[in-house]
Amino acid sequence: MELPQRELSVLEAASADEPTPIAELASATGQKPETVTGAAFDLEERGLVTVTEDTVADVELTEEGERYRHMGLPEVRLYLAAREAGADEAPVSMGAVLGDADLEGPEVDIALSNYARKGYGEIASGDLSADPDADPESDPEAAALDRVAADDTVDDDVRETLERRDLVVVHERTVRSVTLTDDGVDALMAGVEATEAVGQLTPEMLASGEWEDVEFADYNVEADAETPSSGKTHVLRATAERVKDVLVGMGFEEMEGPHADSEFWINDALFMPQDHPARTHWDQFALSEPSEVDDLPADLLERVESAHREGVGDDGDGYHSPWTEEMARGVDLRGHTTSLSMRYLSGHQVGDLEPPQRYFSVEKVYRNDTLDATHLLEFFQIEGWVMAEDLSVRDLMGTFTEFYSQFGIEDVRFKPHYNPYTEPSFELFGTHPRTGEVIEIGNSGLFRPEVLEPLGVECDVMAWGLALERLLMLTHGFEDIRDVHGTLADIDFLRDTEVVY
Incomplete structure (x- = not known):
């Protein structure tokens, strides 16, 4: 049997006992991973190897996760401070313990929400107790942070908890591996030679004229190929x-x-009363910077205010509801x-x-x-x-x-x-x-x-x-x-x- 050199080298480097990842085959053959992948699929078409795909999850600490790995999880720090304050003997004031635990901003809510969940103690009526039998050193989430940092495996349930807490991010990737089939083993035992056929025409061959003397490999028009996903205009x-x-x-x-525009142009000029339910923060997005505009046309502002207060025409009637220029100058997303x-x-x-x-x-x-x-x-x-x-x-x-x-x-x-x-x-x-x-x-x-x-x-x-x-x-x-x-x-x-x- 004759095979192109790139396929032969992959066939010789693969094992029949266990799958060999593409990365290892690339290192063993000195070829690029994409070249090895193409060769592996060609060999699979010939029935000489099988190519398997596995999804591997790479876990990485977030900035918050890295901080907690060094400083300790908020609930662990709260427990240690509670023990220090004697909460393992009698309930103590939660406010004092929070200060001693060196918790800042959202860490307070995080610590309180996880404290009882993990069995560190109880929180009731502003007081906090600590379970003397709790062991923060065996906290599975804290231990998992260290394992992630060391690229060790982490229990799936613990990893999912860390993901929900935004302490880790998970990047999934596909790993392809190659295993020799029985036909592949038989072919190697019978002897396989590298063909002299060339699989790709290069600029160098054209420049030197070498292309005229080489044998080109057959082109398999029935081989499977990935469907290219090119850019296109979004349907919307x-x-x-x-x-x-x-x-x-x-x-x-x-x-x-x-x-982003003033409430005046978005609502007031449209004769929307300022106390209309749709003008509350429940329906609109208000900006804090800038919080108001200065360049509203004064004469138009006056006429719009008059329409709201008094209506227009002989039979007109306004809303008889509050209207302020301050609200009209407020800035919202339209x-x-x-x-x-x-x-x-x-x-x-x-x-x-x-x-x-x-x-x-x-x-x-x-x-x-x-x-x-x-x-x-x-x-x-x-x-x-x-x-x-x-x-x-x-x-x-x-x-x-x-x-x-x-x-x-x-x-x-x-x-x-x-x-x-x-x-x-x-x-x-x-x-x-x-x-x-x-x-x-x-x-x-x-x-x-x-x-x-x-x-x-x-x-x-x-x-x-x-x-x-x-x-x-x-x-x-x-x-x-x-x-x-x-x-x-x-x-x-x-x-x-x-x-x-």
Whole structure:
């Protein structure tokens, strides 16, 4: 039998008694690990070796874990201080013991939460007792920190506990090993010679002309090969770009503006009362630096405040609720991109606009929501508005019908809804292509006079905020937003999904 030299050297270095890791074969043959791996797979195709794969977990101490290895775990330090204070004889004040244990910041909570769990003692009514029979020197977690530092193995349960406490990180890697088969042993015993065939054409062969005289190895077109995973446009980004193309094709221009903005542009200019539940920290992300803005237009600020307090027009009526300039100047991450609409409609962003006008944006917004299949803390909103004379709900519905038809969605449904800033208002719904469930995909309406008059707009404006991720659910059929971005993203879905332009 004849084999290429790289395969022959691997065959001779492998063992039939136990698997030999690729790294050891590379060291024994003097070849690169990737060369040995390729040779091993070729030998496996010939039935001369078997290649096995094992997942190995490499455990490494975090900075906190390294600190506790030298200083001691917080609960161990608390126990030793408690014993020193006599808590093994009678309960002592917890406050005094915490000071003697040299615990700082979060270490106090860590020590208290693990103290009773490990049987070091009890905590009740501000007093702390210590079990005289406890043995902190045999603490399995403390011992495991030393073993990790020495690259020794650690019990799986203890390792998982250290992971939960962020004291270690685990890096998994795949280790391939090679074992001779019976056919491989028989081949070696019968004698195997190195073939002179060349497996790869090199630049040196071309330059010297040597390629004309060498024998090239046969190319196995049936051999298995790994599927390359090349970079591609994320399906969410591709959908966003397609949305932009559709809206530009419908005559819209794109808006842009800050992600962190004043409460004035985000909510006040939109006629959202300052005591509205959605304006609390439970729904918004407030910034502490900077905590407020100074460059709000004074005349517009005054008109918006008047609309909140007194309403607009002869029949207008304000909210009769607290309104302060201090709150209006506060800085938040925008909860909707309608803050951009307010900036443009007021003339603050690009100067005064004369009707008709059409603007849109496809940008991120941020909300303090509970994470689930249809809600994230940050997501993309498709914002849009049209400024023109004599607009109606039929104009708005027709715009949506045209927009969604570009994505093959023909069954958009509308339901009347209340918004503080639009009247009339309605929500949009679509049918999920897999589950048949009706899901909300957007909100819309015609801006109220209390929004438009302070901005100086004297004609109608219809506006909407649509969810890009919900559109993606309707066009691609996935059921969980977290399938496309975040730590739970479905990598195979992202790799295999066709990008449509």
